[in-house]
Amino acid sequence: MILTGSIILLVVLLLIGVSVPMAFGGVLILIAVLGDHNTAAFMGTGHWKLNTVIILVIPLFIITGDLMLRSRIADPIVRIAELLTGRVRGGLSAAGVIASAMFGAISGSGAATLTCIGSIMMPHLERNRYPRGFSAALLVSASPLGLLIPPSGGQLVYAWLTQQSVLKCFLSALGAGLVLTAFLVAVNFLLLRRNTEILTIRPTGPVLPELGRTTFRAIPALMMPLIVLGGIYGGFMTPTEAAGVAAIYALPVGFLIYRGLTWATFWQTLKESSVTIGVVMVMIFMVLIVSKYLIFEDVPQLTQDFIYSVSDNPVVVMLMVNLVIIIMGMIIDDFSGLVLSASLLTPIATNAGVDPIHFAAILGVNLGMGNITPPTAPLLYLGTRVTGVSVQAMMKPTIAFLLLAWLPTLMLVTFVPQIAMFLPEFFFG
DSSP states (O other): OHHHHHHHHHHHHHHTTOOHHHHHHHHHHHHHHHOOSOHHHHHHHHHHHHOSGGGGHHHHHHHHHHHHHHTTTHHHHHHHHHHHHTTSTTHHHHHHHHHHHHHHHHHOOHHHHHHHHHHHHHHHHHHTTOOHHHHHHHHHHHTTHHHHSSSOHHHHHHHHHHTOOHHHHHHHHHHHHHHHHHHHHHHHHHHHTTOOSOOOOOOSSOHHHHHHHHHHHHHHHHHHHHHHHHHHHTTSOOHHHHHHHHHHHHHHIIIIISOOOOHHHHHHHHHHHHHHHHHHHHHHHHHHHHHHHHHHTTHHHHHHHHHHHHOOOHHHHHHHHHHHHHHHHHHSOHHHHHHHHHHHTHHHHHHTTOOHHHHHHHHHHHHHHHTTSTTTOHHHHHHHHHHOOOHHHHHHHHHHHIIIIIHHHHHHHHHOHHHHHHHHHHHHO
């Protein structure tokens, strides 16, 4: 009875707009008041889980992403994408997708990717007569690439919770991110093929020399993910050390190379990062405690029994698991959804024959998809503030991208394991 009430209370609080930490806190209060369990033991579990060095990766990557966001590093990235695709109809919007993938590798955040790339690309798209609703929807749909292209904070959390290799989880999600990028670009050209009002970018001079100069200017920014991944892969750094190096590396890049950082913006960035870190850590603490309670109540086994009562076919099982994660992603943020999904659904996926590294990619695509799927869709609503386009104007093209790009990517990643497993197996055997 308490379990059912806890789940109902959580869903209701989230749907009426209560913040995620407070919603999970409300569930804990209900359990403490009406339940017959030792709530202090659950609190201890949350403290014990967070009392590890690897969890420092999360605040370090949050600081790194915010510093890079303020450093004006997106300008050369956007220009590279424009030079590669801007001369064809629909090429400028495709450049937005490519720029989102490149910036996602630096920021590791869907919200940061949308804020930075969206604010730069939207005026370009409007000047070249791209439909505003379509442009905003595409930028929103591409922003979760920041959750898939490594280094990703979400994949770090998943690796930490499931005791998997961080680098293998990175590489698994990278395969899914590349497939999604290709689908978004293809659907973009498909939907714009008959739009004759769109203007194309006409180069004012030779393209190759400018592409070379712009690429050279972007190298310091693009080196950051290479330093992180290369340091971890080469065995020179642990994930925590790599995150610390990335945070330190962001300082000269922002202050001296791109000069987007000043002392004023630096301190403002630290303040904003501190608030974000506090919210994320409290949220993870609350979710860990609630997930422990759900495990204590044998919810993973109950969920598995329910799924297998419908069908024991692995395909049907994974379809139902995907549906649960998508719904979860629609209601709560990606970090909370990842903690709950990793704790509750990884055993079910493993029993269905899915490798935990493969499931990392499935989880990443699902939660990214949930973040742009109505009715809640946190990134969709963030897109209205960044682009100035209403949700109503974005709704139709967003659904098109969900059905024609995101859903095919999810099905391929789920049922073609080689997409997620090729890179981990190539590098690790």
